[in-house]
Amino acid sequence: xxxxxxxxxxxxxxxELATEEASSLELHLSTxxxxxxxxxDFLGLxxxxxxxxxxxxxxxxxxxxxxxxxxxxxxxAPGRRPRFLGVGALSFNPRFAAVTAVVLMTLAIGTIAxxxxxxxxxxxxxxxxxxxxGVRDSSATPEEPDQLARNAGRKPPKAQPRDTGPADRKxxxxxxxxxxxxxxxxxxxxxxxxxxxxAFVGGSNGADDPTSMTEAARHFEQSELLLRAFRNLRSAxxxxxxxxxxxxxxxxxxxxxxxxxxxEADSEGDVQVASLLNSLEPILLDxxxxxxxPRSSEVQMIKERVERTSLVPxxxxxxxxxARANE
Amino acid sequence: MASEDDEFTTLFQDFYPSLCxxxxxxxxxxxxxxQDLAQESFLQLHRSAWTKLxxxxxxxxxxxxxxxxxINEFRQGQTRYRxxxxxxxxxxxxxxxxxxxxxxxxxxGIVLEMLQTLPEDQRAALLLREQEQLSYREIALVLNISExxxxxxxxxxxxxxxxxxxxxxxxxxxxxx
Numbered sequence: 001x002x003x004x005x006x007x008x009x010x011x012x013x014x015x016e017l018a019t020e021e022a023s024s025l026e027l028h029l030s031t032x033x034x035x036x037x038x039x040x041d042f043l044g045l046x047x048x049x050x051x052x053x054x055x056x057x058x059x060x061x062x063x064x065x066x067x068x069x070x071x072x073x074x075x076x077a078p079g080r081r082p083r084f085l086g087v088g089a090l091s092f093n094p095r096f097a098a099v100t101a102v103v104l105m106t107l108a109i110g111t112i113a114x115x116x117x118x119x120x121x122x123x124x125x126x127x128x129x130x131x132x133x134g135v136r137d138s139s140a141t142p143e144e145p146d147q148l149a150r151n152a153g154r155k156p157p158k159a160q161p162r163d164t165g166p167a168d169r170k171x172x173x174x175x176x177x178x179x180x181x182x183x184x185x186x187x188x189x190x191x192x193x194x195x196x197x198x199a200f201v202g203g204s205n206g207a208d209d210p211t212s213m214t215e216a217a218r219h220f221e222q223s224e225l226l227l228r229a230f231r232n233l234r235s236a237x238x239x240x241x242x243x244x245x246x247x248x249x250x251x252x253x254x255x256x257x258x259x260x261x262x263x264e265a266d267s268e269g270d271v272q273v274a275s276l277l278n279s280l281e282p283i284l285l286d287x288x289x290x291x292x293x294p295r296s297s298e299v300q301m302i303k304e305r306v307e308r309t310s311l312v313p314x315x316x317x318x319x320x321x322x323a324r325a326n327e
Numbered sequence: 328m329a330s331e332d333d334e335f336t337t338l339f340q341d342f343y344p345s346l347c348x349x350x351x352x353x354x355x356x357x358x359x360x361x362q363d364l365a366q367e368s369f370l371q372l373h374r375s376a377w378t379k380l381x382x383x384x385x386x387x388x389x390x391x392x393x394x395x396x397x398i399n400e401f402r403q404g405q406t407r408y409r410x411x412x413x414x415x416x417x418x419x420x421x422x423x424x425x426x427x428x429x430x431x432x433x434x435x436g437i438v439l440e441m442l443q444t445l446p447e448d449q450r451a452a453l454l455l456r457e458q459e460q461l462s463y464r465e466i467a468l469v470l471n472i473s474e475x476x477x478x479x480x481x482x483x484x485x486x487x488x489x490x491x492x493x494x495x496x497x498x499x500x501x502x503x504x
Contacts (some may be wrong), residue, residue, distance in 0.1 A: 008488065014456060041492065046457050050457050064343060064366055065340070065343070069365055
């Protein structure tokens with residue numbers, strides 16, 4: 001092989017060679033059979049490739065265009081490329097489906113595991129022989145003595161009449177948010193709160209029973225019951241204000257506990273519990289701030305808020321989840 | 328909106344057949360898949376990038392997206408469409424002259440077969456050059472590579488095909504044709 005201008009010939013036939021270089025190569029090609037043959041072969045290949053006709057007759061541009069435009073207009077969300085009915089209708093991708101299924105299953109298992117074993121704030125049960133992973137034993141944590149002392153100091157739950165004596169009653173105490181949020185310690189009222197009218201799921205009969213549920217689960221359950229009771233409030237007679245003294249007092253009690261639990265959840269980074277408690281707090285506050293005989297419109301407004309925020313089902317789900325995690 | 332759709336229609340009519348051909352050659356003759364991917368490329372263009380592209384860029388964008396679709400197909404499964412394409416091939420209406428039909432088929436088959444021996448990047452560059460008459464700069468834009476790589480890819484592709492062609496011709500002569 002005397003000369004090798006193959007690369008330049010490739011550029012020449014593509015018009016990518018500078019004018020001067022192209023002229024000199026043209027001159028060379030007129031005298032060199034070998035290079036001239038290369039050019040002829042390259043051009044022959046070009047004609048073969050460019051003459052390639054579509055083997056399958058393409059769907060006519062107009063129907064195809066109509067298909068594209070209708071797809072684009074009707075479903076503008078971009079995503080995994082869709083298949084057109086017709087030529088591409090058989091394009092189910094089993095690998096993609098399998099990968100998706102695996103990912104979904106992993107996510108589902110992860111979510112269940114997270115919900116089941118998520119560490120709960122302020123776990124007060126210490127009679128479990130083998131707590132599940134992630135469930136804190138309160139006796140082993142340094143910040144719990146205060147809580148334990150409070151629990152120890154509690155009286156055992158005993159039945160109380162629905163409307164207790166004057167010690168329990170604070171008919172005119174309007175609770176202000178700023179004051180509550182800055183209240184560092186729970187009021188005595190909170191520690192003694194255990195109205196027997198609220199039954200607890202799981203056989204526990206007293207709100208202060210520390211052995212069956214975590215504090216958070218109990219709180220969720222009590223709040224759920226309160227909200228249910230409040231939602232079902234009806235005035236005894238049409239036109240009369242509903243009697244809500246009990247609900248109001250109960251809301252005050254739960255509010256203090258809610259504030260405490262929320263702070264604990266915040267400090268422990270338990271976003272889910274903190275968020276739920278955060279949503280619950282203004283509702284409890286509103287109920288606690290109602291008069292003993294509020295206007296129907298005031299009650300109705302709070303009821304609507306409870307409905308709108310779906311707090312009752314949320315509390316139910318969370319109390320069950322937390323309780324299950326503690327089993 | 329109407330004028331945009333008009334422009335899109337013009338673009339579609341101008342480039343849909345050539346995009347189908349490009350994809351068909353890239354995919355080794357899988358015509359049904361090629362059409363499907365060409366339509367999907369246009370759909371993508373219409374959905375996302377159509378109004379944002381500078382004038383004249385749509386064609387390059389289309390080829391780039393179409394080529395990416397083709398690469399995805401290579402990765403996802405080589406055989407998915409084979410059976411369906413064979414059915415399409417069988418059901419395709421024949422040309423009137425059987426001899427002409429046979430010759431055309433044989434020639435196309437050889438071209439496709441030879442093209443499939445090339446690496447995908449060389450094949451795409453060569454097809455864009457020979458079928459679409461894009462310049463090296465435009466090919467570089469479509470394939471997102473440098474112009475010098477385009478130059479090398481096209482040259483290597485041609486050299487490989489030329490050798491294959493020579494070998495095939497020799498074998499053809501040796502059989503006494």
